[in-house]
Amino acid sequence: MSASLILILVVAGAYLAAHVAFDRLAHRFNIISGAEYLLLGILIGPEVAGLISAGAADSFAPLRTLALGWIGVLVGTQFYVREMIRLPGVLYRVAFFEAILSLALVAGAMIAVLTGVLRLPFAESVMPAVAMGTIATVSSPSAIGLVARRLGRRAPLVLQAEIASAVSTAVAISAFALLLCIVHPGGGSTARTPTPTEWAVITVGIGCVGGALFHLFLGGERKVDRLFIALAGAIILASGAAAYLRLSPLLPAMLVGVILVNTSKNRAEIRQVLVGVERPLYFVLMLFAGVAWRLDVGNWIVPVAAFLGARVTAKLFSAGIAAALNGALPVLGVHWGRSLLGQGGVALAIGLNYATYENTRLASVVFTATIASVLLTDLVSARLAESVVRPQMEQKRRAAVAALAASAGEE
């Protein structure tokens, strides 16, 4: 049987199983769905059951790239400046500080682990450590979204967590894309290989020029069906250009999304088109990520465990520090970082991009760490987020009741 047929049958079976069993479980135990596809991908991939060979898995590369590009554009559409400037700047300062600090802490910790435990030379450990840092930086909005929907009201913490999630994703994608520019393997048929700086300019150029051109191309088109064709073409082109140049498709696509959402009058329709395809592509990405998983390094347990530990510590610590330095600790609380522990699709996208990139160091370890983190946090992130949001809600409720009682006593 062909690999494609197996994959189709598995996706269909997985979806049905997820529908019957996992959805109920997820709802009951506050689990973020999607992890089941990742697990299934691992199970049918070359490393476990071998239903899909490594070669067959590689043949899905264009779809994988498209999924990365689509996710990138979706991330970019969160940054609508007119809405952003309505919110206090402190929210962004806290988010940005938290993201940068998390990246630096995890990257630093992983350099120490890789050089100390795996005995890698410093120069060789920097690349996987920074990649892990970028992956660790990502905070998924799913958990906080689930909690916000469940509790039905908006707390300051929820807003801060949502902004922190968006900012940390943007920081992670940008840092990762720059990392790939630095380690770019070269190639092509030019007389001189571009320098890392030139690759960085090209990466940003694809996003900015592409975004501007696609803005002109889409014009005021409001019919969703027609917009879908044009938008799909634009995303495929931008992701394809980046993949062809061996750059990360995530950053150019994100920039395309930022430009489109800020310059187009039809931003609502654009978002509608993008969101309409988000879930299918997210599942596809999860599945391909599982299929692409390999484990070709003996000593992987220590770095993976270290990554998990370093990430949780760094996230909690940097969230607290960021809030304290910006005077937001009384509002957010010391433990608000718990709401940022979810990893989600973008972290997996970065990990997958790293794992399938040429000349990367410790690709399987980095990807295994990513998968472990995604699986673990999908299980617990919603509960952790709820553990910090609920008390805040309770506090607000009690304050409101006390105020009401006080006013009734006065009367």
Next chain:
Amino acid sequence: MRRLFVLALLLGGMQLIFPLGTQGQGGHALLVFGFLVLAAYTVGEIATLVGIPKIVGYLAAGVVFGPSALGTVTTGAAEQLTQVSQLAVALIAFLAGAELRWSEVRERGVLLLKMMSAELTLSFGAVFALLYLGRGWIPFFRDIPDLHALVFSLLFAAVAIVHSPAVTMALISETEARGPVARTTLGVVLLSDVAVVLLFSGVMAAARILVPPSGSAAGPSIGALVWEILGALLVGTVIGLAVALYLRFVHRELMLFAILVAFFGVEITTVTHVEMLLTLLAAGFVAENISRAGEGEALRHAMERSAAPVFVVFFALSGAKIDLGGVAELILFVVPIALVRMGAIWAGTRVGARWAGARGPERRYVWMGLVSQAGVAIGLSSIIAGAYPGVGDALRGLLLALIAVNETVGPILFRRALDVGGETQGSTEVISPSRGPAPVGV
């Protein structure tokens, strides 16, 4: 105009980055794919402005950016996108099957059957006669024995009568036509698709006996041919049932599900050696007709949404495969064949409609919807070339040139038929209830 300017800039940008990249990770195919979607979309929109169907614009974009002209889409890139074409054909077939209602088949089945029989018989006979009698003027037919000329003329005619479900469906989707001309044309095209597969298989089997291909293995057995058709109906029915069950009990993520059904159809037909188009037609028909009201429609809408960029690329790739040089060389032979075929289709549908007692607009206009040719005909011509290297290759060249002409003229004619039949917005004629039957089952 703005979009053309953007397209020119994108093309310039691609030329700038081409020397910097490499082929790995499917990036090149994606790059070309994305550009082709945007280019075909733009040219399609321009075509609409001048009253030409969008798909002619998509084809034109394929020709312009294909290997014959600007070369943006190289032959290699086009081959890499073959899966997209297969997916498009599968989606088209499923959607076409889903367009047919059981009530309509019962009510109009006889009409469709009679029109198809008359039309196929006349066009097959006319094209065969023209080629066989005019063999002295065709370079590669001049020096072959009469028996060979007879066999190759039969093979040519068997491919020349093929219609295009893809073009028919694409135009019906584009114009949202649901009147008697659209529905009768679709019905005839779908029925004839089954008939021509049977006819071609029979002619090919006879050809292998009369003119054994040099050094090739024996052709498919009768059992294999029967399985190809009956197995397709069986597999299609099973898929259709599964789809209906999904729609009834799950009914979620329809977009992903639509793509999966199409991909599954492509793969399962390869594994089971059944005819793909027929399988998905049957699947679409079964799924639509046993689903509850509204369920099938939701899937169709999801399928149409996900198919939109795939259709654009399918037709653009079809355009890219047109060899302009080859068409130009053979145009003197192709034009008379195309005209005779068209005339025979016209006469055949008139005869068939009269036979069935049809008096509506379908009697006058359906022939215009049967001129188009595309993927199926190209596939069959490749089978001839594979079986008979030499003359078969020359025959394929002639067929491809004929298909190119029909592929370009056909959609324009069909659009015109829908317009004058009063089935599109801005139609030139509005059908009064007394002039033709009301759309059935829609």
